[in-house]
Amino acid sequence: xxxxxxxxxxxxxxxxxxxxxxxxxxxxxxxxxxxxxxxxxxxxxxxxxxxxxxxxxxxxxxxxxxxxxxxxxxxxxxxxxxxxxxxxxxxxxxxxxxxxxxxxxxxxxxxxxxxxxxxxxxxxxxxxxxxxxxxxxxxxxxxxxxxxxxxxxxxxxxxxxxxxxxxxxxxxxxxxxx
Amino acid sequence: xxxxxxxxxxxxxxxxxxxxxxxxxxxxxxxxxxxxxxxxxxxxxxxxxxxxxxxxxxxxxxxxxxxxxxxxxxxxxxxxxxxxxxxxxxxxxxxxxxxxxxxxxxxxxxxxxxxxxxxxxxxxxxxxxxxxxxxxxxxxxxxxxxxxxxxxxxxxxxxxxxxxxxxxxxxxxxxxxxxxxxxxxxxxxxxxxxxxxxxxxxxxxxxxxxxxxxxxxxxxxxxxxxxxxxxxxxxxxxxxxxxxxxxxxxxxxxxxxxxxxxxxxxxxxxxxxxxxxxxxxxxxxxxxxxxxxxxxxxxxxxxxxxxxxxxxxxxxxxxxxxxxxxxxxxxxxxxxxxxxxxxxxxxxxxxxxxxxxxxxxxxxxxxxxxxxxxxxxxxxxxxxxxxxxxxxxxxxxxxxxxxxxxxxxxxxxxxxxxxxxxxxxxxxxxxxxxxxxxxxxxxxxxxxxxxxxxxxxxxxxxxxxxxxxxxxxxxxxxxxxxxxxxxxxxxxxxxxxxxxxxxxxxxxxxxxxxxxxxxxxxxxxxxxxxxxxxxxxxxxxxxxxxxxxxxxxxxxxxx
Numbered sequence: 175x176x177x178x179x180x181x182x183x184x185x186x187x188x189x190x191x192x193x194x195x196x197x198x199x200x201x202x203x204x205x206x207x208x209x210x211x212x213x214x215x216x217x218x219x220x221x222x223x224x225x226x227x228x229x230x231x232x233x234x235x236x237x238x239x240x241x242x243x244x245x246x247x248x249x250x251x252x253x254x255x256x257x258x259x260x261x262x263x264x265x266x267x268x269x270x271x272x273x274x275x276x277x278x279x280x281x282x283x284x285x286x287x288x289x290x291x292x293x294x295x296x297x298x299x300x301x302x303x304x305x306x307x308x309x310x311x312x313x314x315x316x317x318x319x320x321x322x323x324x325x326x327x328x329x330x331x332x333x334x335x336x337x338x339x340x341x342x343x344x345x346x347x348x349x350x351x352x
Numbered sequence: 353x354x355x356x357x358x359x360x361x362x363x364x365x366x367x368x369x370x371x372x373x374x375x376x377x378x379x380x381x382x383x384x385x386x387x388x389x390x391x392x393x394x395x396x397x398x399x400x401x402x403x404x405x406x407x408x409x410x411x412x413x414x415x416x417x418x419x420x421x422x423x424x425x426x427x428x429x430x431x432x433x434x435x436x437x438x439x440x441x442x443x444x445x446x447x448x449x450x451x452x453x454x455x456x457x458x459x460x461x462x463x464x465x466x467x468x469x470x471x472x473x474x475x476x477x478x479x480x481x482x483x484x485x486x487x488x489x490x491x492x493x494x495x496x497x498x499x500x501x502x503x504x505x506x507x508x509x510x511x512x513x514x515x516x517x518x519x520x521x522x523x524x525x526x527x528x529x530x531x532x533x534x535x536x537x538x539x540x541x542x543x544x545x546x547x548x549x550x551x552x553x554x555x556x557x558x559x560x561x562x563x564x565x566x567x568x569x570x571x572x573x574x575x576x577x578x579x580x581x582x583x584x585x586x587x588x589x590x591x592x593x594x595x596x597x598x599x600x601x602x603x604x605x606x607x608x609x610x611x612x613x614x615x616x617x618x619x620x621x622x623x624x625x626x627x628x629x630x631x632x633x634x635x636x637x638x639x640x641x642x643x644x645x646x647x648x649x650x651x652x653x654x655x656x657x658x659x660x661x662x663x664x665x666x667x668x669x670x671x672x673x674x675x676x677x678x679x680x681x682x683x684x685x686x687x688x689x690x691x692x693x694x695x696x697x698x699x700x701x702x703x704x705x706x707x708x709x710x711x712x713x714x715x716x717x718x719x720x721x722x723x724x725x726x727x728x729x730x731x732x733x734x735x736x737x738x739x740x741x742x743x744x745x746x747x748x749x750x751x752x753x754x755x756x757x758x759x760x761x762x763x764x765x766x767x768x769x770x771x772x773x774x775x776x777x778x779x780x781x782x783x784x785x786x787x788x789x790x791x792x793x794x795x796x797x798x799x800x801x802x803x804x805x806x807x808x809x810x811x812x813x814x815x816x817x818x819x820x821x822x823x824x825x826x827x828x829x830x831x832x833x834x835x836x837x838x839x840x841x842x843x844x845x846x847x848x849x850x851x852x853x854x855x856x857x858x859x860x861x862x863x864x865x866x867x868x869x870x871x872x873x874x875x876x877x878x879x880x881x882x883x884x885x886x887x888x889x890x891x892x893x894x895x896x897x898x899x900x901x902x903x904x905x906x907x908x909x910x911x
Contacts, residue, residue, distance in 0.1 A: 188482075192474060199475050229665070236662035242479040242499060242533050 176205065177224050177231045178256065178326045180334040181238060182245040185211055185218040189243045193220060196241065202226070202234055206258070206323030217245060219334070221325045248334040256326040259298045261286070262308065265315035266293040274314055281307045292317055300324075353524075357486050358387035358517040361450065364493040365394060367526050370421050372397065372412065372781060374405040378425025379465060380452030383517035397781065397810065399774070402429050404803040406436020407774025408781075410445050414761045415736055415779035415786075417575070419446040419500050426452045427465030430511075431472065435768050437507045438476040442765025443596060444573060446505035448496050455515040456484060470511050478506030486519035490526075498531045504660040505573060546674070550681070553631075553655045553672050554688045560629035560653070562697040563589040566612060566641075569596030569764070570634015570658060572757035576679035577601065580633065583686040588694045590701045592620035594635050595749055598760040603733065603753025609701070610710070613641035614900045615746045618708035618909055621900070623701055624649050625907040631655045634678045637667040638765065647905030657681050710750055710898075711911075716891040717866040720744070720819045723888050724751040726870045727789065727817070730878055735787040736761065738776040740796030741769045742826035744819050746896040748791040759786075770799030776814045777806055787815065787878060794820040795844060801853065807883045808857040815877050816859075816885040818850055821892040829895050833910070843892075854885040865889040 183189045190209055197204050205223040212219045224234060231249060238247045250256075266274055266288070274293055278285055283297035297307050304321065328334070355363065361384055365373070374397045377385045388396055399405040402424045409420030420440075424433055430451040440447045454463040470480045479499050481492050489512075496508040557563060571580050577600050584591050584607055591601040592612040601608055609620035624630060630652040635641070637656075642648040648668060656663070656670035657678055664673040674681055712721040724747050727735070733755050739745040739762045754760045761779055763771035776790035797818050807814060819825075827842040854861035862873045864886065877884040897911035 188470070191471070195474050233662070233666060236664075239537075240478075240660075240662055245536060 175225070175227065177226065178250040178254070178324065179222045179224065179231075179234065179238075180248045180250050180326060181220040181222060182212070182247075182334060183218050183220060184243040184245065185216050186243065189218070190220070192241055192243060193238065196237055200233070200237055202230060208258075208323030208325050210325075221250075221323065223324050246334060250326040250328055250334075251332070253330070253332075254326050254328045256300050256324050257298050258301060258304060258322050258324045259296070260304045260308075260319060260321035262295045262297070262311060262316060263318040264293050264295060264311050265291065265317055267291075270314050274311065277307070277310050281310075283307060353522070354520045355523045356383065356387065356517065357489050357512065357519050357521060358383040360489050360521060360523050361493060361512070361517075362387050362391050362394065363523055363525075364490055365421065367494070368419070368497045370394060370419075373421040373423055374399055374408045374412070374778065375423030376402050376405055376425070376429060378429045378452065380426035380454060380514050381423060381429075381450075381517070383514065384423060384450070384452070384512075396423070397777070397806070399777070400802040400805040401800065402432035403436055403770065404774040404777070404800055404806060406433040406447070406449065407439065407771050407800070408778035408803075408806075409447055410436060410440050410771075411738060411761055411775030411778030412782040413440075413445050413447060413778070414443075414775070415758050416782035417758065418782070419448055419497060420778065422447060422449040424449070424451055425465065426454055426469070427467045429465075430467055430469035434472060434476070435766070435770070436774075437473055437509065439763045439766045439768045439771055440507040441476040441478070443763065444505050444569060445507065446500040447507040448500050449507060449509045451509060451511050452517070453482070453511045453513040456513045457515070459513065469509060473509045476507070477509050480509040480511070482511045483513065483516045486516045486521045489516060489521060490523060494526055495531055495533065498534065502534065549672050549674050550684065550688070553674060553685065556629055556653055556655065556672060557587055557631070557685075557689045561695065562627045563587055563629040563631060564609075564623045564627040564652075565589050565591040566594065566624065566630060566632040566635050567591055567597040567600040568594045568633065568635025570678045571597060571600035572634075574634065574659075574677055574679040575757060576634070576682050577757050579679055579682035579686060581605070583682050583689075586686055586691050587689055588692045588698055589631070590623055590698070592616065592624060594638065594641050594764075595762060596764045597635060598749055598762075599754040599757045600634075602755045604755065609705075611749055613638075613906060614643060614902075615750065615896050615898065616900075616906065617710055617750075618898055618911070619701060619704035621898075621906040621909060622704050622708075624652070625905070626700075627652045629653055629655070631657070632670075633657045633682060634659075636660075636663045639667070642668060642906070643900050644903055644905045712894075712897075716894065718864060718870070718888060718890050719867060720747050720888065720890045720894055721751045722867050723817070723819070723864070723870055723874075724748055724791065726874055728752045730871070730874050731787055731789070735759070735789050736779050736783060738762065738772040738779055738788065738790045740772040740790070740792040740799075741767045742793050742796060742824065743829065743894070743896050744791050744793040744796065744825075746826075747819075750896075769796035773797065773800050773803045773807075773816065776816070777803060777810075777812050780812045780814050781810075788813075789815040789817055791817050792819065793825055794818055794822060794848070794850070795824040798848065804854070804857040804859060808859055812883055813881050814883055816883070818885065818887045819890050820850065820887050821890045821894065822846055823892040825892065825894070826896070828892060832895070833899075833901070850885060850887045859883045859885055861885045861887065863887045863889065
């Protein structure tokens with residue numbers, strides 16, 4: 175089964191390698207990993223999709239929590255929004271161009287570049303939607319495909335958030351931390 | 353007050369009440385060694401090799417409970433500490449390792465003696481730092497000590513580029529404010545602390561019929577030996593220990609079962625296999641304890657008490673997990689459980705003990721087990737024993753009775769041959785009131801015997817016992833049992849004259865070749881307040897028994 179974890183970490187160089195190093199040495203298989211800054215510039219959020227069972231998720235959560243730079247780990251539930259983005263370069267001739275654009279429109283994807291031999295399509299959605307579009311475009315010839323990892327957010331007031339306890343005291347966590 | 357980074361390090365070490373550090377100078381730590389030159393109150397022990405420094409700091413930390421501090425240069429200085437760091441990580445020992453590093457401007461250019469020690473030690477440290485902004489140095493050092501010593505202890509590496517050591521920075525003494533890393537993790541630690549589970553544990557203990565306690569290194573680390581004893585005596589439960597748990601429970605107590613697992617006693621393994629309630633305290637269910645997971649404690653409900661939530665359900669599923677400091681939790685449990693009477697279970701245990709005692713055949717002229725028994729008698733169980741790894745380590749665990757925490761120092765998790773001599777130096781320096789004996793085999797002793805130079809230089813009054821069978825005994829034992837006696841690369845032969853080696857270092861040497869000489873020679877060696885080496889000429893066919901074959905159930909023993 176696929177699980178999605180939202181992990182808040184210190185926004186410092188090197189933290190990502192500590193987190194990703196943990197996966198390989200503990201033998202966890204991850205499907206995707208996406209990282210970026212949050213509304214708080216001191217904090218980054220890593221979204222991890224992991225294929226496993228409850229044991230794996232429990233161990234993964236606990237081992238992640240042991241890393242000093244990890245602030246919070248949450249399992250993102252069913253009631254959530256997940257997205258990834260893909261850019262797909264498809265072979266396009268004057269004959270096939272319109273057929274491709276039709277498919278792109280049905281998927282509510284976007285054509286972001288056109289030239290004589292190809293089209294670049296941008297699509298956001300969950301993995302299934304992207305896979306479906308990919309499947310449809312295969313017949314025309316996919317020249318290049320690049321996609322991000324999944325990012326996920328809970329609906330409503332359930333949040334993965336960290337409120338620093340000592341903000342007013344000006345105690346901050348050093349940027350020297352790896 | 354403006355100080356250089358190197359001076360700030362010294363001030364911060366004083367703040368942490370560090371009075372002893374182990375290290376080896378080199379190009380990238382010269383500013384720190386220069387600052388150390390005029391420093392009073394911090395003694396620096398110069399070892400022969402950085403690995404020895406790391407093991408010595410580890411031995412010091414294990415023997416005293418205080419963090420061990422290591423100072424080495426960049427590149428090879430740093431990489432030489434790696435085995436020591438990994439040992440400390442596996443056995444939860446608080447170490448702070450300061451490594452020199454090339455100046456920040458040279459980083460990433462494959463400069464002379466540059467190595468990414470933070471990258472290398474990432475999987476074997478609790479945390480590590482590269483200090484890039486000198487102004488953050490005081491905070492980082494304080495945090496490093498805090499991380500190394502709190503919760504489940506572990507090693508922390510602080511990599512200090514040379515320009516950080518020379519930079520002038522503002523130094524203000526520690527104001528004792530709580531560290532943010534700790535405050536923000538509270539929710540995580542508290543989340544796992546379920547008071548209902550304590551109720552459930554009390555209920556289970558009260559109604560079970562055959563309880564067994566499995567005590568691990570956590571008892572020694574948190575100093576919960578008294579609480580453990582009170583608890584065990586109240587519920588009349590026999591206590592077995594993991595290798596790291598030696599000393600957690602008095603070795604001469606009627607409830608003591610000795611070690612459990614691969615080289616455990618028959619009665620400990622029988623007790624665990626037949627128990628209906630296994631109470632594991634500060635233990636992590638290593639594969640050397642559980643062997644075959646499905647067959648481990650098959651009849652028992654398991655109560656697992658540990659400070660590290662990640663240990664719960666990692667190797668063995670716990671029916672009742674309790675997270676937190678074992679000292680507090682044990683005394684809480686002891687207060688709440690009902691006092692029990694000794695029962696049929698206790699007589700069953702006694703019967704197993706009588707029927708299957710630890711025994712050695714005594715066919716050879718000199719039995720290593722006899723040497724260790726005599727050592728126990730002559731030191732009245734009060735020595736600090738360090739060990740190397742292999743047969744020597746197992747005999748030291750089986751035949752010496754440890755009665756208090758921090759008296760048996762061994763590389764348990766990593767199993768690093770070469771650990772003991774360095775560790776004995778650190779232990780002797782941390783506990784000058786105790787006799788320290790390093791029990792070694794000839795193979796593991798040779799791995800780091802260069803540290804005899806340190807022993808000699810500082811006249812560290814350790815007794816170095818070398819059980820010399822001219823082979824790698826444990827490897828040979830496995831080759832005998834599982835590889836049809838094909839002794840591939842495990843025969844060392846008479847390649848070193850250990851007495852001459854000791855002599856070269858100015859260390860007094862003795863040799864023993866029969867049981868009759870043991871008492872006299874050991875007595876003399878122990879009476880000297882100076883370094884001594886005692887070589888015991890033992891047979892290569894001596895084995896460590898009982899033994900559970902790898903993958904077998906623990907009640908299926910060979911002996």
